[in-house]
Amino acid sequence: METTQVEILEELTHDEERNRAQLELRVEQAFYQAGKALAQLREQRLYRSTHKTFETYCRDRFGFTRQAANYLIAGADIFENLTTNGCQILPTNECQVRSLSALEPEQQGSVINYYALHYIETRRSQMINLLRIARLNFLFFSSLILIKLEVFNGVLQNTIIYYAS
Known part of the structure; x- marks a missing residue:
């Protein structure tokens, strides 16, 4: 699901x-x-x-x-x-x-509980991996934004220097 x-x-x-x-x-x-x-x-x-x-x-x-x-x-x-x-x-x-x-009726509950726990643990590890990927993406895109800001600031400073002179 x-x-x-x-x-x-x-x-x-x-x-x-x-x-x-x-x-x-x-x-x-x-x-x-x-x-x-x-x-x-x-x-x-x-x-x-x-x-x-x-x-x-x-x-x-x-x-x-x-x-x-x-x-x-x-x-x-x-x-x-x-x-x-x-x-x-x-x-x-x-x-x-x-x-x-x-399965026998006594076994059915054990199987459901086992697989439900396994599903929860799998989902938990998937969520942890997704959070790690999201963190890496955030760091990557943050770096790109900083680089673009630095480039923009450099262009802006050059433009100010150009018009000032």
């Missing part, structure tokens, strides 16, 4: 910040809600009044393949497992948990 620098255009009130955080959490957990709903539709066969199979129901109603619906259902189960086992960093989409389905 790529992060971008965000410019604050307008300050939010405390209530607006809290509301925004709650809404963002709902968006991040949307795959979980969709997976749980699909699981209930499938288990209770609530599609049977209009469709013979869950597969055709998902395709006609949501535009999902059977595989996509199953991924969402499995992802919701894994997400639920991670939340009940106290995982600190939770996935925000089904793709992030897809590979965890091959």
